[in-house]
Amino acid sequence: MDISRTIRYWKNWWSFRGLKNREWVSAYDIPLESFDFTRKKQWVSMYARLRNAWDFIIPSVESNILYFDEIVLMENWSSTDDTIDKCLFLQKKYPQKVRFFVYEPEVYKLFSEEHTTCPNNSIHNFSYASNYLLSKVSYKYAVKLDDDHLWIPEKIKKITEHIKQIWLHTFLITPLLNVQKNKENIFCKAGDNYRSTYAWLFGDFWFHPVCHQVYFHSNAHTEWYLHNLPSTRWPLSFLHLKLLKPSKWLHNYHDKGHAYLKDYYWSAQFQPLEKEYIDLLHHYGIYENW
Numbered sequence: 550m551d552i553s554r555t556i557r558y559w560k561n562w563w564s565f566r567g568l569k570n571r572e573w574v575s576a577y578d579i580p581l582e583s584f585d586f587t588r589k590k591q592w593v594s595m596y597a598r599l600r601n602a603w604d605f606i607i608p609s610v611e612s613n614i615l616y617f618d619e620i621v622l623m624e625n626w627s628s629t630d631d632t633i634d635k636c637l638f639l640q641k642k643y644p645q646k647v648r649f650f651v652y653e654p655e656v657y658k659l660f661s662e663e664h665t666t667c668p669n670n671s672i673h674n675f676s677y678a679s680n681y682l683l684s685k686v687s688y689k690y691a692v693k694l695d696d697d698h699l700w701i702p703e704k705i706k707k708i709t710e711h712i713k714q715i716w717l718h719t720f721l722i723t724p725l726l727n728v729q730k731n732k733e734n735i736f737c738k739a740g741d742n743y744r745s746t747y748a749w750l751f752g753d754f755w756f757h758p759v760c761h762q763v764y765f766h767s768n769a770h771t772e773w774y775l776h777n778l779p780s781t782r783w784p785l786s787f788l789h790l791k792l793l794k795p796s797k798w799l800h801n802y803h804d805k806g807h808a809y810l811k812d813y814y815w816s817a818q819f820q821p822l823e824k825e826y827i828d829l830l831h832h833y834g835i836y837e838n839w
Contacts (some may be wrong), residue, residue: 563760595691597610598682608834618649699835701786722782737820
């Protein structure tokens with residue numbers, strides 16, 4: 550574990566107290582009560598921050614739709630593709646489950662100079678936009694959806710059933726497999742141990758209670774959750790499709806961060822992806838010639 554990040558965590562953690570943005574745009578203030586666990590409904594929400602998400606947003610949502618009480622989609626960085634149209638399609642197709650809105654302020658890209666110098670209480674800060682979205686969920690428990698996640702349906706079913714049985718009071722880590730292509734075949738990274746840099750203490754692939762003790766915070770380059778809850782690990786939960794995207798797959802990151810982040814994802818070593826996961830990809834129209 551990264552000890553320096555652990556120290557920064559304990560240095561920066563405190564309960565969420567609400568945020569009035571420094572630009573005085575009242576429509577984007579985040580009230581304290583919006584993180585009140587007792588005000589939320591039963592049971593589980595999923596929430597997604599989206600920009601240029603055309604590749605996989607439909608299968609990402611549809612692999613979850615049966616198991617969640619709502620999926621809240623927020624387009625917040627002025628997509629240049631048909632992300633908004635696809636979100637509107639999903640909202641129309643699943644009106645009882647999918648909610649969609651646009652976050653209008655510009656959000657500075659991670660690793661950019663603007664992000665580095667932007668205060669956490671600015672509407673242009675990445676973590677402020679994330680907290681604004683989190684404040685909009687309706688249910689007591691939540692997990693963040695990225696547009697390159699393909700959740701494994703039977704695993705999601707077990708997780709949501711588990712939460713309803715135990716009343717989750719921890720961060721429930723949801724490990725992943727990083728999927729990528731080698732020529733005309735789909736593999737996963739050799740030695741992938743169902744863990745990624747983005748799915749550990751400061752990661753964001755978790756189920757968690759929506760409460761004052763869980764919220765987003767920015768550092769010099771990126772963001773993480775701050776929380777004071779114990780963590781538990783669930784078995785493999787989803788396939789990470791980021792490396793199946795075209796070359797410009799880091800839409801939320803400044804160019805300065807691309808090489809750094811690719812070191813965490815890319816591998817020249819492969820191992821076979823189990824047939825059940827190949828079949829899952831094919832079920833959602835994701836094939837070897839993608």
